[in-house]
Amino acid sequence: MTAIVLLEARGLAIRFGGVVAADGVDLDVLEGEKLAIIGPNGAGKTTFLNIATGYLKPQAGTVKFLGKEITAHRPRDITRFGIARAFQIPQLFLDHTVIENLLIAAAGHSGRTTLMRSLHDLPERSEMESLLDLVSIRDVADRKAGELPEGKRKLVDIAVALALKPRLLLMDEPTSGVASSEKFAIMDILVAALEKQRVTSVFVEHDMDMVTRYADRVAVWSAGKIQISGPPAEVLADPVVREQVIGI
Amino acid sequence: MAGRSSALTWTLAAVVVAAGVIPILIPSMATLVVLILAKGIVVLGIIILLQAGQVSFGHAMFFAAGAYTAGFWGKYLGVGDLVVYLVVGTVFATILGLLVGLFVVRYREIFFGMLNLAFSMVLWSLLEKMFHLTNGADGMRVPRPTVFGMAFSPENFQYVLLYLTLTIAIVATFVVQRFLESPTGNMLRAIKSNETRLEYLGVSARRILLIGYVISAALGGIGGVLVAVAQQIATPEFAYWTKSGEFVFIAILGGVGNAMGAFAGSAVFELVRFYASAQLANSWQLILGVVLIAIILFAPNGLIGLWKRQRAARDES
Ligand SMILES: Nc1ncnc2c1ncn2[C@@H]1O[C@H](COP(=O)(O)OP(=O)(O)OP(=O)(O)O)[C@@H](O)[C@H]1O
Numbered sequence: 001m002t003a004i005v006l007l008e009a010r011g012l013a014i015r016f017g018g019v020v021a022a023d024g025v026d027l028d029v030l031e032g033e034k035l036a037i038i039g040p041n042g043a044g045k046t047t048f049l050n051i052a053t054g055y056l057k058p059q060a061g062t063v064k065f066l067g068k069e070i071t072a073h074r075p076r077d078i079t080r081f082g083i084a085r086a087f088q089i090p091q092l093f094l095d096h097t098v099i100e101n102l103l104i105a106a107a108g109h110s111g112r113t114t115l116m117r118s119l120h121d122l123p124e125r126s127e128m129e130s131l132l133d134l135v136s137i138r139d140v141a142d143r144k145a146g147e148l149p150e151g152k153r154k155l156v157d158i159a160v161a162l163a164l165k166p167r168l169l170l171m172d173e174p175t176s177g178v179a180s181s182e183k184f185a186i187m188d189i190l191v192a193a194l195e196k197q198r199v200t201s202v203f204v205e206h207d208m209d210m211v212t213r214y215a216d217r218v219a220v221w222s223a224g225k226i227q228i229s230g231p232p233a234e235v236l237a238d239p240v241v242r243e244q245v246i247g248i
Numbered sequence: 249m250a251g252r253s254s255a256l257t258w259t260l261a262a263v264v265v266a267a268g269v270i271p272i273l274i275p276s277m278a279t280l281v282v283l284i285l286a287k288g289i290v291v292l293g294i295i296i297l298l299q300a301g302q303v304s305f306g307h308a309m310f311f312a313a314g315a316y317t318a319g320f321w322g323k324y325l326g327v328g329d330l331v332v333y334l335v336v337g338t339v340f341a342t343i344l345g346l347l348v349g350l351f352v353v354r355y356r357e358i359f360f361g362m363l364n365l366a367f368s369m370v371l372w373s374l375l376e377k378m379f380h381l382t383n384g385a386d387g388m389r390v391p392r393p394t395v396f397g398m399a400f401s402p403e404n405f406q407y408v409l410l411y412l413t414l415t416i417a418i419v420a421t422f423v424v425q426r427f428l429e430s431p432t433g434n435m436l437r438a439i440k441s442n443e444t445r446l447e448y449l450g451v452s453a454r455r456i457l458l459i460g461y462v463i464s465a466a467l468g469g470i471g472g473v474l475v476a477v478a479q480q481i482a483t484p485e486f487a488y489w490t491k492s493g494e495f496v497f498i499a500i501l502g503g504v505g506n507a508m509g510a511f512a513g514s515a516v517f518e519l520v521r522f523y524a525s526a527q528l529a530n531s532w533q534l535i536l537g538v539v540l541i542a543i544i545l546f547a548p549n550g551l552i553g554l555w556k557r558q559r560a561a562r563d564e565s
């Protein structure tokens with residue numbers, strides 16, 4: 001049984017002045033997998049997420065989602081196609097409370113932009129509260145997002161992306177800034193939930209323990225190319241990867 | 249919490265009663281209170297846009313659209329009915345808001361503000377220059393209309409206008425407050441804090457801003473009809489940039505976090521103008537300027553913010 005290719009990038013190239021972030025990147029994301037992308041700082045991993053979500057246009061190459069070309073679309077449209085994103089630097093509505101951030105996401109997803117009903121009375125409210133449980137931040141539901149420490153904000157950012165019920169979730173260093181004592185506990189629950197809801201996920205990661213523990217497959221992004229991809233145990237054992245990416 | 253909201257309800261009730269009763273005791277106040285309320289309605293629209301972090305320096309165009317609806321009706325169709333003026337003026341301002349809005353919601357901040365200014369100046373010069381249609385700088389007289397088909401004496405009319413305006417102001421405040429608490433209202437505030445994330449939720453920030461813009465234009469039109477009827481005239485000044493600036497001024501004075509700020513700001517503005525211009529001829533602007541500086545420096549959330557802060561301090565002790 002061959003898996004469905006959910007996201008298909010072909011020949012992506014983009015440079016910023018002299019910086020080459022991508023130079024002929026081919027990458028497939030298969031339905032149901034958890035793909036980790038690793039690579040040195042400034043390699044172009046975040047740029048890839050920017051391209052895949054329509055925030056940046058590549059200078060060459062295409063991205064397809066479920067066989068349909070999305071390269072020229074805006075983030076808003078791509079979100080509606082079923083790709084959600086959690087950001088490296090959390091992107092939240094800082095003047096709103098945590099639960100309001102999720103409710104706004106829920107309203108955006110359902111298209112429920114009624115004018116006369118309170119945001120707080122949306123039927124999705126209890127569902128959003130369970131999302132907060134999922135990433136262990138129910139206790140800060142009524143705090144302003146802007147008052148939270150970075151680690152908590154990252155978790156809110158992930159919950160906001162999940163509120164969109166995506167088919168594909170792109171996460172940029174999901175637990176950077178989260179206390180290492182909590183990291184694995186949160187990821188355990190998150191990954192289980194993603195599996196249960198059959199959400200495919202891509203996560204950019206610097207922490208090799210996270211990669212080993214949660215990824216089905218890992219792709220190494222370096223010098224504008226995917227150098228190698230495969231099962232974590234295999235890829236992380238590769239001497240070149242060990243030297244150039246992991247730095248040992 | 250319950251104590252807080254019932255205190256708010258009582259304060260609101262007291263303000264409404266004062267607005268309704270004072271003019272009976274002091275008849276000369278009736279028109280002044282109408283102006284306060286009518287401008288407050290316009291400022292509600294400014295407050296909506298400020299939620300999204302956008303300041304329109306051209307909102308007087310919608311105010312003028314409402315006022316000239318009454319003016320044109322009087323000149324070309326004869327004495328009309330206030331209710332008809334209100335309906336037609338609001339529809340007209342709404343359509344204008346949609347047309348201008350489709351264009352300006354693509355821009356943000358200074359560009360948004362200036363583009364609005366530009367549109368309003370186009371309207372202003374049309375009103376000035378198309379003399380044969382609009383009577384130019386002289387403006388258009390607005391004869392006293394009937395209300396629901398009934399004609400009133402000048403003495404009675406001012407009270408009819410007052411209570412109608414008061415009713416509209418209450419309804420408008422309620423509607424705007426509800427709107428701001430709705431998903432769309434919250435998305436409007438989200439434009440201010442993180443437009444990128446909003447787009448990443450699949451939401452068109454432009455569409456949200458357009459909804460807010462059209463509502464605020466409609467409010468401008470309602471206020472324009474009421475002021476023109478109260479002053480019995482519509483002039484190009486209604487569309488002039490100083491008038492737009494006045495609305496923004498009142499919004500900041502009153503406080504932009506809450507619909508009530510519009511009326512608090514409008515009351516202070518009109519009262520200072522009324523009394524200070526009697527005493528000081530042309531220097532009333534000076535007094536208002538000093539008041540505004542004091543507000544920005546010491547009470548950045550406006551008069552309503554000041555009031556809330558005082559209540560919070562009292563609740564703590
Ligand atoms: N919009 C942009 N304009 C100019 N340069 C950019 C832009 N986006 C990214 N870059 C540059 O492209 C390179 C790749 O950046 P990117 O953020 O994709 O790296 P990354 O792999 O995510 O790194 P990190 O692991 O540090 O997050 C960097 O040198 C960055 O400075």
Ligand SMILES: [Mg+2]
Pocket residue numbers: 045046047088172
């Ligand atoms: Mg990055």
